[in-house]
Every structure is written in structure tokens, then in C-alpha cells.
Amino acid sequence: MSAVRRFKATDLFKFNNVNLDFLTETYNISFYLSYLARWPDLFCVQESPNGAMMGYIMGKAEGRGKEWHGHVTAITVASEYRRIGLADGMMKLLESVSDKIYNGYFVDLFVRVSNTVAIGMYKKFGYSVYRRVIGYYSSGDNNEEDAFDMRKPLPRDVNKESIIENGEQNLVKPEDL
Amino acid sequence: MNTIVDVNERKIRPIYEAIDNCSYKPALQQCNKLLKKQPDALILKALKGLVLERMGKSDEALQLCNQVKEKNPTDEPILQALTMVYRSLGKHDEIVKIYDNATRKNPNNEELSNHWFMAMVRNSDFKGQQQVALKLHKNFKLNKYLFWAIMSLVLQAENAPASQSGIFLELAERMMDKAVKEGKLEQTEEVHLYLIVLLAQNKFQAALDVLEGDLGKKCKEDVEINRIRSDLLLKTSNWIKAIEMGKKSLTESNPDDWNSYNIYLESYLHLLSEPDKNENGSSSVNLDEAREFLYSLQKSVIESSDVKRGPFLAELKLEKYIVEKLKDCKPAKEIDTLIVDYFLRFGSKDCCFEDLQPYLKEIHIDSAKKIIEKFKATIDESCDDEKSKIQNIKKNVNIHKFERYLNLLVEYNEVESIQYVNKLWHSYKDSLQYGTKLLEAENQYGDDFVLLCSHVLIDLYKKFGKSSYIFQAIFLLEAAVKKSNYNFQFKLPLIRLYQTIGIFDRPLELYKSMDIKHVQLDTMSHYIVSRSFSSGFFDESTQACYDTLPIYRSNELETPEMIVQAFKFTTFSKIQEFVALRKELENSLQKALVDREMVRLEILIASKSNKQVIEYFQDLDVSELSYDDGFCTNLRDNRDFVSMPNYNPDNKPTMEEITRVSSKLDKLWLKLFSIIPRILKCIHVEQNADNVKQLVEELEKILTEEIKGDHNIMEQEMQLGNVIVKLGRLFITVKEIQNGQKEFVQNFDSIAEELVNAIKASEPVDNSQIKLYDIKWLLFHQLTSFFETCNYALIGIGVLNETLNVKNKKSGLKALAQKLQNMSLTIKNHFTYLKKQLICLNELFKNDEEDCDKILLYIKSEPHVEFCDEKESVPFVKEILGKINTNWKNNIQNMIKEIDSKFESNEK
Known part of the structure; x- marks a missing residue:
């Protein structure tokens, strides 16, 4: 149970409960604002009935031709609001906006290959691995990690051209993205 | 060209x-x-x-x-x-x-x-x-x-x-x-x-007309437009349309959307309570229809794979409204039953505690006890699969949180409370076996047991004043941090607990480990920098203050560019928000508070030599020290006081409030520490008696305001303010004498005496008999405040002395100059007293091993948790105590050094 609404710029003052979580990165303000300035409808927050921030999703629309798609840049839920289907609701919302407003062919996202919990969740939501990006995550100190680029086709992609089978074996370098 | x-x-x-x-x-x-x-x-x-x-x-x-x-x-x-x-x-x-x-x-x-x-x-x-x-x-x-x-x-x-x-x-x-x-x-x-x-x-109505017309159709997929539309339907009393809209959204897109329930229920209940005023068709509205609708949603979510909370919580909301507002109607089910049903379904979800709070708020204690019993009965002890065991842990955690929230633990005495903590700790330890496969970044299933332990121990500390409870809370939380390295919910209370006993470095370490940056520097830094002066670690505090500044610079540089972006992309719905964000950060109260804290620290650091401190005041830009009403009214308090976990009853202070080591910094504090450096600058640099007079009057006004007000200024800060008032007065008198108004010579003695008395009054009480384990933040606060007071007085008197000597060599004011010199000596004696105090404190420390044993012995002499007796926890406990001991020792020795260096460099 939650109330979905657009993320407001001043929500940045209220998101600590979500962002103090170790896996949720806090970016500089212009990162959030640049998303809000261009894709205000792809950045949504969920609030509990008592008004606490439970989680948020931020995304963008990009690509040319048949690559035109919605992209999930970040999705996060505070620990006490996990396992109640919030991520599911937020992904559906982003997919719906990518489809109906942006008329995209698919939605995609990147996830660490080690993050099996998240990968399993996205598969449940209908995403499949499209390719594996070598060393996509690098924090400078040899902590390189590959990413799965996962995709879910939208109704516009009638022939499901945006996905492939066995995408795990489809290796690409980050510079070729 | x-x-x-x-x-x-x-x-x-x-x-x-x-x-x-x-x-x-x-x-x-x-x-x-x-x-x-x-x-x-x-x-x-x-x-x-x-x-x-x-x-x-x-x-x-x-x-x-x-x-x-x-x-x-x-x-x-x-x-x-x-x-x-x-x-x-x-x-x-x-x-x-x-x-x-x-x-x-x-x-x-x-x-x-x-x-x-x-x-x-x-x-x-x-x-x-x-x-x-x-x-x-x-x-x-x-x-x-x-x-x-x-x-x-x-x-x-x-x-x-x-x-x-x-x-x-x-x-x-x-x-x-x-x-x-x-x-x-x-x-x-x-x-x-x-x-x-x-x-x-x-x-x-006009806005609604826009949305119901052609323009509205163009953007019917926009979530925000739809939210505005439903809001407008309520504002224009379009209940039937609002009901339809809520219903449609709940059945067709999301049966978990709280907004839609609110719209649906609010409209429905409106129609029900004032049927006469509404459009035709209102007579058909009855409660059963709303109930049936919720039941149908419940049925559909039960059939789907993941059960949503929405329709169940909505039922609670509806029936509670009926009980409270509709005198003629009866609830379909008792609220208590619904609460227990809800727990049965969602008791293993963390948020169950928050979900049920509004419905348990005003419940009678007897019903509360019964409900808790029924909650307990929903736990199936006989299960043996891991998933069910984990669910039981979560349910248990929630039950304990409810017990606290419903005030059921107040009857426990000291020993019973400790037994209760032991019980919680056992539950926590038992839960660890199920978390071995968790990822490093994840929290253990039973972490909240430990938080509850710490809350009980903090209650005990507040009630009995024994620091043994603070130590124990620290031990348990630190032990739990070892297992859940990234649990910020442990770290926030730990920061406060360490601060309570006057520790600075471990809180800073914990704060840094949370990787607080960017906008969080504005919202979270108060945990570390508020009154960091009182920690006694002046250099480290200054650095911590500096470290918060980048966000304000980013705001200056980045936010305007983002407003430009919003115009470029014609994102009109965001422009006001961006402008608001820019202002919130520009006018951040926290920013102003940090600025004042830095000035205090910088003056102290510069005070190692007279030359340096004069230079500091010369460079000090008073336009940066605003405190006028216009400035203060515009200030925005963005500080986060809600992220620290709290399960206390609504009518009691939150854990965040309880664990504050000192009162919350507010605008009055800001004014106090804006005026003090202004007066000092005026005395040191401009030497303008009229300005000093005006500032002194304002300072006095603040001190009287505080006596009547919220008492957010500490006693020591009041005394400091008082000393500055007298110092300012003495300066004015000296100036008047200098200007040839001889009648003021008589005033001099009485004002000088007032100043001396004011300083004397701020002298901390003799702490030499204190026990090692009783060292607290307040002790360091008293010592550092006195240090600050004497420092200002000494450099101030020094300037007065120079003023007289330089310009009045032959003016027969030698007697006054002599008096000023005597005052300097008195203040130096205060420093000597302060140093003696510190040396006494330093003598409390023998060697680390012995000191730690002493503290541990003390803790064990008081009611204590089993954890302290366990053999395997002794090295861990001693390691923590060792660090605490070292921090105290460093702090005291550091302050001794500060005093020494102040006099060494001035004598050179």
C-alpha cells in the first residue's frame, strides 16, 4: 500500500530513509534535477500512508529508431518496505509511461551480474538478459564487475525484436553501448 | 576588433x-x-x-x-x-x-x-x-x-x-x-x-474544466495530471465522479494505490454523511456497497500471487471512520478483530508496525494487552522450514515494537527491564543462524531486536541516570553492527550514545561510514557538527564543519543551470520546485549554523597568538554573520530528525529527541553566536562604541528572550553571552573615558567588577572527584565553554589595555591600565584553574587495561545484561572501552595542550 506520485525536487531533503541504504547511491543534485527537467514523468516516488518515503524509480527515454526505449536508471526501496511488491508497482508504472507517453519499443536496465536477487526479481517482471557488458561497473580499484543489460519488450515491438535468447552469452564492451 | x-x-x-x-x-x-x-x-x-x-x-x-x-x-x-x-x-x-x-x-x-x-x-x-x-x-x-x-x-x-x-x-x-x-x-x-x-x-472548477475538456484528453495518461484531477474532484465536491475515478484506478490499474482509496473513501463518506446536498443518485449510496467493493478487491488480490495490503488497510480505515464518525452505524467487524486479521496476513512484513499504528493509537490498555496476546497466537512455533522461521522472527520483532508503542513495558522495574533486554538479545542471536546466506550489504533478520534492546537501555539511563546503561547499549549495537555492517539504523543511535559520553572520533567514523554526501550534507550533518566545539577536538571539528560546505557551492553552481534546463525542455511543472530547492539550500538554517560554529572554532584556533586573532577579526566579514529578523524568517530547516528509528508511543518524545546530547540548535542560538563575534570584531577592529552599544543591547535582548523561551541555549552559552555583555560595556566605558568624559571613571570599577564576576560565575564546578565512567558530553561542554569565555575575555581585555596605553600615555589613566592588567591576570588564573581541572581529570587515567577493567567492574556492579558476563564478549567489550578511554584521554590532553600553546606563543 503506497501512494505513487511524481518525485519533487524538494523530496531530496526527505529521501534519507531510502538513500542511507548502502546499495543506494546518492548523486549530486544536478543528476536528479537533470532527470526531472527532461523526463519528469519517469521519476516517481512511493509514500506510505503516513507520508514516509518508501522508494523511488528514476528513468529516461533514449535511443534512435527501433532502439527508442525507456531506461531504468535507478530503482530503490527502503529496507522496511521490501517484499511488499513496491518494485513491481514502480516498474509497471515506468513501463506504462514508456509505452503510452514515449511510445518506446522496450524498457531496459542494467544490473550487477552478482546481484542474483535483483536479477531473479526482474525475470519475474518479464525481463530477460539481452547482453552482458564487460566491466560496466568499475569503482577504480580493480572492483570491476560485469552488468547484464536486461530488456522487456513493449507492445510497440510487435515482433519482439528487442530481445534475444541466451543473452548471457552476448558479450559487449562498455564503449560499444 | x-x-x-x-x-x-x-x-x-x-x-x-x-x-x-x-x-x-x-x-x-x-x-x-x-x-x-x-x-x-x-x-x-x-x-x-x-x-x-x-x-x-x-x-x-x-x-x-x-x-x-x-x-x-x-x-x-x-x-x-x-x-x-x-x-x-x-x-x-x-x-x-x-x-x-x-x-x-x-x-x-x-x-x-x-x-x-x-x-x-x-x-x-x-x-x-x-x-x-x-x-x-x-x-x-x-x-x-x-x-x-x-x-x-x-x-x-x-x-x-x-x-x-x-x-x-x-x-x-x-x-x-x-x-x-x-x-x-x-x-x-x-x-x-x-x-x-x-x-x-x-x-x-476552471482547472477541472480544463482537464475534463479536450486538453485533458490529450494528457490522460499522465500520472500527475490524473492525480491533480482527482484532487480537484474532491475540492469541487464532485463525489460521484471521484468515486468512479477511484474505483476505476483500483480495479483496472493498481489495487494497492493509497491515493485512490483516499479519494474513493473520502467521497463515499461525504455522500453518506450529507446525502441531501448532493446530486441525484446519492440515495443509492450505502455502506455495504463500499464494503462489498473492498471485499471484492481483497478477493482478487488474495487470488493473485503476491498479496497487496491496500484493500485490507482500506477496510480498517473505513470501519474506523464508521466507529468514530457515524454514530448510527455499526462496524461490520470490530476494529480489534480487523487489526488481528491484518497482523495474521501481514505480521511478517516490516511495515506492518507502521501500517497499524493509526488504528492502535488511542486503544485502551486492556484491549492492547489482548491484541498483543492474539498477535502472539498467530505465530506457529511448530513450523520447521526456514522461510516460516524467518517470518516468525519478523512477527516477533513487530510484536515487541507494538508492546513498546502501546506503552506496555512501563511497569517493568530495573531488573525486569534488563531481563526483557536479555530476552530480546536471545531472540536476536537466535535469528542470526538464518542470515548466513545474506549478502554483505543486507541486514540481519533480527536487527530490530537490537534496536529495541538499545531503546530499553536508553530508557533506563534516562530514568536512573547511570552511564552503565549507555555503555551497554553501545556494546549491543556495536556487536550488531559487526553482523550488519551497513545498517544505518544502528549507526544513528550509536553516534548519539557515544556523544552522550563525550566521544567524538567514533561518531565521526560511523558518520563517514554512511557515505553521507551531496544534499545529505545539509540534512544529516547536524548529527556531527552541532556544538562540535564542545567536543574539545577543535581541529577535527573545524574540518567536519568545512566538509559540509560543498553542497552549498553545488547549489550555487548547479541548481541555476538546472532551472535553465527545465526552461529549455519546457518542463513547466518542475520550475517552481527547482526555484524552491535553490532557495531552501541558499537559506538553509543548517548552513548558517555551521557557519557560526566555524567562526567559534576559527577564533579559538587563531587565538594562539594576538596578532593572528586580530588578523582574523580584520578579515571577518560581518555581512556573513546576519541575524536580523528578515534573514532569520527566511531560513529553512532541512535537517533530518526522522530517519532515526522510533517505536515510542505518540505522546512521548521520539528516540531522536531523547538521545540528543544537548538542546536543538535554533534561530536564537544563531543570533547569539552571530552577535558575539560581531561584538568582538567591533572591539578589536573598528573600535566603534556606538556599534558595540547597539550590539550589546541586542545581545541582552536575546538573553532575556531565552529565559522566557524554549531554553534551547545552554546554561554555559548564556553565561558566555553575559560575559560578552559585560566586556562590551567595559569597552564602551573605556571609550567614553578616552573621549574625556571623566565621570565615567567611577563607572569603570563597577563594570569591571561585573565582568570579573560574570567570568567567575561561568567557572565550571570542581570535577576532580568525578569517576572515570561518569565522564559525559556535558563535562567537556562545560570545560570548552569556559575556555571559550576566558579566551574572549582575555583577548578583549588585551585590546582595551592597548587602547588605553597607546593613546593615553600621559593622560593619567595609568591606574585604569593597571586595573586592566590585573584583570588579565585574573583571567589567566582562570586558565590555570581550568588547566588544573584538566590535569586532575588526566590523573583519572592509569593504564588502558586497568581503566577498562574499572569501567567494566562498575558496569557489572549495576544491573546489567548477560552479554557483559559472557566470556566471549569480554575482549570485544574491552576493545570498545579501550577506544573510549583513549578518546577521553586524548581529548583532555589535547585541551591541556591548547591552553599551554596559547600562553607559550603569547609570551614569546
Whole structure:
């Protein structure tokens, strides 16, 4: 149970409960604002009935031709609001906006290959691995990690051209993205 | 002459590249080389200005840029280089000027005009924006410019006095209506703008009409538009439509959407309670219909794979409303039953505790006890699969949280409370076996048991005042942090607990481990920097204060650019928010508080020598020390006081409030610590008696206000203020005597005595008999405050003495000078006393091993948790105590050193 609404710029003052979580990165303000300035409808927050921030999703629309798609840049839920289907609701919302407003062919996202919990969740939501990006995550100190680029086709992609089978074996370098 | 073609582009490119690579030295060399050949080339001067600015030479950079500006350049690269310099130095009005000039010369250049508009945006010149946007629209006809102008009117209205804002909005609305008629509205964001204009005037029906008409259809997929529409339906009492809208959203898209339930239920209950006033058809409304609707949603979510909480929580809301508001109706099920049913279904979810709070709030204690029993009965102890065991852990955690929330633990005495903590700790330890497969970043399933332990121990500390409970809470939380390395919910209370016993370094370490940055520096830094002066670690505190500053710089640089972006992408729905964000950070209370704390610390650090401190005051910019009512009213408190977990009953203070080591810093504190350095600066540098007089009067007003007020200023800070009042008075008297008003000589003695007494009164009580384990934040606060007081007094008297000596060698005021010197001696004696106190404290410490044993022995002599007796936890406990001990020792020795160095360097 939650109330979905657009993320407001001043929500940045209220998101600590979500962002103090170790896996949720806090970016500089212009990162959030640049998303809000261009894709205000792809950045949504969920609030509990008592008004606490439970989680948020931020995304963008990009690509040319048949690559035109919605992209999930970040999705996060505070620990006490996990396992109640919030991520599911937020992904559906982003997919719906990518489809109906942006008329995209698919939605995609990147996830660490080690993050099996998240990968399993996205598969449940209908995403499949499209390719594996070598060393996509690098924090400078040899902590390189590959990413799965996962995709879910939208109704516009009638022939499901945006996905492939066995995408795990489809290796690409980050510079070729 | 002022065109770019003067200089070969090929020659300039390396300069740009060097700037991009932050190689400023070579860039500067290249500029100088080319300038030798072409000393008048504006692009070279502008680029040199940019390089100089990047190198931190702002004055030289500005000088060069102003030279370029006077030539009224129109070339984009020149203008851009100037813009970058001015922007970085916050001189937005200069950017407006250069583009104003350039556009005058080139009125048909659309790009230049766009830059002019954006310069206005950065400068928050809403009126200028409107005018430029209209010009743009007139010259270049794009609809976008018209909407820019309308948006600018809205911003003008928002920032105008209430009496004038109406005019701006009316104009905006007229322009919008015309645009609609001419079919210019195409994008959803433009519809948003239309709504903004109407809603700012509370024209709800008109706004609703827009959404129900053709324009509304265009954006029916926009979540925000739909949210606004449902809100408007309620505001215009369109209950039936609102019910339909809520119903549709719940059945077709999301049965878990709280907004839709609110709309649905609110409308329904309205119709029910005032059937006469409504449209036809209202008679058909009855409670059973609403219930049936919720039941059908419940049925559908039960059948789906993941059960949503929405329809169940909505049922609670409905029945609670019936019980409270509809006297003639009976709830279909008792609230207590619904609560237990809800727990049965969702008791293993963390958020169950929060979900049920509103329905348990005013419950009678007997019912509360019964409910808890029923909650307990829902736990199936016989299960043996891991998933069910984990669910049981979560349910148990929730039950304990409810017990606390419902105030069921108050009857426990000291020993019973400890037994309760033991029980919770056992549950926690038992839960660990199920978490071995968790990822490193995840929290253990039973972590909240430990939080509850710490809350009980903190209660005990508050009730009995024994620091043994603080130590124990620290032990348990630290042990749990070892297992859940990244659990910030442990770290926040730990920071406060350590601070309670006067520890600075471990809280800082914990704070840093949470990777707090960017906007969090504004919201979270208060955990570390509030009254960090009192920690006694002056250098480290200063650094911690400095570390919070980047966010305010980012706001200056980044947020205006983002407002520009929002205009470029015509995202009208976000512009007011961005403007608001910019203001919130610009006028951040926390920023002002940190600034004042830094000034205190910097004065102290500079006080090691008289010369340094005078220089410091000379450089101190009092315009940075605002405290007037206008400034204070605009301040925005963005500090986060809610992220620390709290399960206390609603009528009791939260854990965040309970664990504060000192009162919350507020605007009165800000005023106090703005005026004190102003008075000191005035005495040291300007020597203007009238100014000092005025400041002293204001300071007195604050001190009286505090006595009547919220008591957010500490006793020691009041005493400090009092000393400064007397010091200021003494200064005024000396000045008057100097001016030949001999009658003031008589006053001198009494005021001097008042000052001496005020200092004496702020002397901390003798702490030499304190026990090691009783060292607290307050002790260090008293010592450092006295240090601060004596320091100000000593340097102040020093200045007075010089004033007299220098100018009155023969004036027969030698007696006064002698008296001042005696006062200096008295203050030095205070320092000696302070040092003696510190030395006594230092003697409390023997060797680490012995000290730790002593503290542990003390803890064990009081009621204590089993954890302290367990053999395997002894090394862990001793390690923590060792660190605490070292921190205390360092702190005390550090302060001794500060006192010594103060006198050593002054005597040299």
C-alpha cells in the first residue's frame, strides 16, 4: 500500500530513509534535477500512508529508431518496505509511461551480474538478459564487475525484436553501448 | 576588433583543451604568448580571465573580464568565456549585462536572445525574464517563448507581496486563455502550466474544466495530471465522479494505490454523511456497497500471487471512520478483530508496525494487552522450514515494537527491564543462524531486536541516570553492527550514545561510514557538527564543519543551470520546485549554523597568538554573520530528525529527541553566536562604541528572550553571552573615558567588577572527584565553554589595555591600565584553574587495561545484561572501552595542550 506520485525536487531533503541504504547511491543534485527537467514523468516516488518515503524509480527515454526505449536508471526501496511488491508497482508504472507517453519499443536496465536477487526479481517482471557488458561497473580499484543489460519488450515491438535468447552469452564492451 | 576571427581558431584550440584538462599553467602560458602578439584580442583576454578564475585568482580574472565587457562583445565564444567566469563567481547580473548589450547590437540573433533570457533565469530576475521572453516571442514567434513569459509571470506572482501577485496571475491567465483559443497548447507540460496558473488563484472548477475538456484528453495518461484531477474532484465536491475515478484506478490499474482509496473513501463518506446536498443518485449510496467493493478487491488480490495490503488497510480505515464518525452505524467487524486479521496476513512484513499504528493509537490498555496476546497466537512455533522461521522472527520483532508503542513495558522495574533486554538479545542471536546466506550489504533478520534492546537501555539511563546503561547499549549495537555492517539504523543511535559520553572520533567514523554526501550534507550533518566545539577536538571539528560546505557551492553552481534546463525542455511543472530547492539550500538554517560554529572554532584556533586573532577579526566579514529578523524568517530547516528509528508511543518524545546530547540548535542560538563575534570584531577592529552599544543591547535582548523561551541555549552559552555583555560595556566605558568624559571613571570599577564576576560565575564546578565512567558530553561542554569565555575575555581585555596605553600615555589613566592588567591576570588564573581541572581529570587515567577493567567492574556492579558476563564478549567489550578511554584521554590532553600553546606563543 503506497501512494505513487511524481518525485519533487524538494523530496531530496526527505529521501534519507531510502538513500542511507548502502546499495543506494546518492548523486549530486544536478543528476536528479537533470532527470526531472527532461523526463519528469519517469521519476516517481512511493509514500506510505503516513507520508514516509518508501522508494523511488528514476528513468529516461533514449535511443534512435527501433532502439527508442525507456531506461531504468535507478530503482530503490527502503529496507522496511521490501517484499511488499513496491518494485513491481514502480516498474509497471515506468513501463506504462514508456509505452503510452514515449511510445518506446522496450524498457531496459542494467544490473550487477552478482546481484542474483535483483536479477531473479526482474525475470519475474518479464525481463530477460539481452547482453552482458564487460566491466560496466568499475569503482577504480580493480572492483570491476560485469552488468547484464536486461530488456522487456513493449507492445510497440510487435515482433519482439528487442530481445534475444541466451543473452548471457552476448558479450559487449562498455564503449560499444 | 572584438570579433573572434582576429585570432586563428587553430591557435586557440589548445587553450580550450588545456582548460578542459585542468592544465591551467600551460593554458595561461599559451594565453600570454598569444596576447603578446595580439594584445587587444578579446577572446584571448576572456580565456585568460577564465584560466585565472580556475586558478583561484578571482580578482585578476574579474578585472580582465570587465575590460572585455566594456568592449561590448557579441561573439558567442567570448560571451561564453565571460559567462563561465561570472557564473563561477556568482556574478549573475554581469552575465545579464553582457547579453543585454550583445542583443542590443544583434537584435535578430535568436541564440543571443536565448542566452540573455537564461542569464535572467540564473539571476532569479523574474520580471526581466518575462520581458525578454515577450521580446523573443515577438521577434521569433515560437510558442515556447510565450510560455516562458507566462511561467515568468507565475514566478513573479510567487515572489510578490500577496496584494500584487493577483495582477501577475490574471495577466498570465489571459495570455494562457488566448493561447488556448489559438490552439497553441500541444504538450502535457503546457497543460501543467495552465493548471499552475489556475490553481495559484484557487480556480478549482476552471482547472477541472480544463482537464475534463479536450486538453485533458490529450494528457490522460499522465500520472500527475490524473492525480491533480482527482484532487480537484474532491475540492469541487464532485463525489460521484471521484468515486468512479477511484474505483476505476483500483480495479483496472493498481489495487494497492493509497491515493485512490483516499479519494474513493473520502467521497463515499461525504455522500453518506450529507446525502441531501448532493446530486441525484446519492440515495443509492450505502455502506455495504463500499464494503462489498473492498471485499471484492481483497478477493482478487488474495487470488493473485503476491498479496497487496491496500484493500485490507482500506477496510480498517473505513470501519474506523464508521466507529468514530457515524454514530448510527455499526462496524461490520470490530476494529480489534480487523487489526488481528491484518497482523495474521501481514505480521511478517516490516511495515506492518507502521501500517497499524493509526488504528492502535488511542486503544485502551486492556484491549492492547489482548491484541498483543492474539498477535502472539498467530505465530506457529511448530513450523520447521526456514522461510516460516524467518517470518516468525519478523512477527516477533513487530510484536515487541507494538508492546513498546502501546506503552506496555512501563511497569517493568530495573531488573525486569534488563531481563526483557536479555530476552530480546536471545531472540536476536537466535535469528542470526538464518542470515548466513545474506549478502554483505543486507541486514540481519533480527536487527530490530537490537534496536529495541538499545531503546530499553536508553530508557533506563534516562530514568536512573547511570552511564552503565549507555555503555551497554553501545556494546549491543556495536556487536550488531559487526553482523550488519551497513545498517544505518544502528549507526544513528550509536553516534548519539557515544556523544552522550563525550566521544567524538567514533561518531565521526560511523558518520563517514554512511557515505553521507551531496544534499545529505545539509540534512544529516547536524548529527556531527552541532556544538562540535564542545567536543574539545577543535581541529577535527573545524574540518567536519568545512566538509559540509560543498553542497552549498553545488547549489550555487548547479541548481541555476538546472532551472535553465527545465526552461529549455519546457518542463513547466518542475520550475517552481527547482526555484524552491535553490532557495531552501541558499537559506538553509543548517548552513548558517555551521557557519557560526566555524567562526567559534576559527577564533579559538587563531587565538594562539594576538596578532593572528586580530588578523582574523580584520578579515571577518560581518555581512556573513546576519541575524536580523528578515534573514532569520527566511531560513529553512532541512535537517533530518526522522530517519532515526522510533517505536515510542505518540505522546512521548521520539528516540531522536531523547538521545540528543544537548538542546536543538535554533534561530536564537544563531543570533547569539552571530552577535558575539560581531561584538568582538567591533572591539578589536573598528573600535566603534556606538556599534558595540547597539550590539550589546541586542545581545541582552536575546538573553532575556531565552529565559522566557524554549531554553534551547545552554546554561554555559548564556553565561558566555553575559560575559560578552559585560566586556562590551567595559569597552564602551573605556571609550567614553578616552573621549574625556571623566565621570565615567567611577563607572569603570563597577563594570569591571561585573565582568570579573560574570567570568567567575561561568567557572565550571570542581570535577576532580568525578569517576572515570561518569565522564559525559556535558563535562567537556562545560570545560570548552569556559575556555571559550576566558579566551574572549582575555583577548578583549588585551585590546582595551592597548587602547588605553597607546593613546593615553600621559593622560593619567595609568591606574585604569593597571586595573586592566590585573584583570588579565585574573583571567589567566582562570586558565590555570581550568588547566588544573584538566590535569586532575588526566590523573583519572592509569593504564588502558586497568581503566577498562574499572569501567567494566562498575558496569557489572549495576544491573546489567548477560552479554557483559559472557566470556566471549569480554575482549570485544574491552576493545570498545579501550577506544573510549583513549578518546577521553586524548581529548583532555589535547585541551591541556591548547591552553599551554596559547600562553607559550603569547609570551614569546
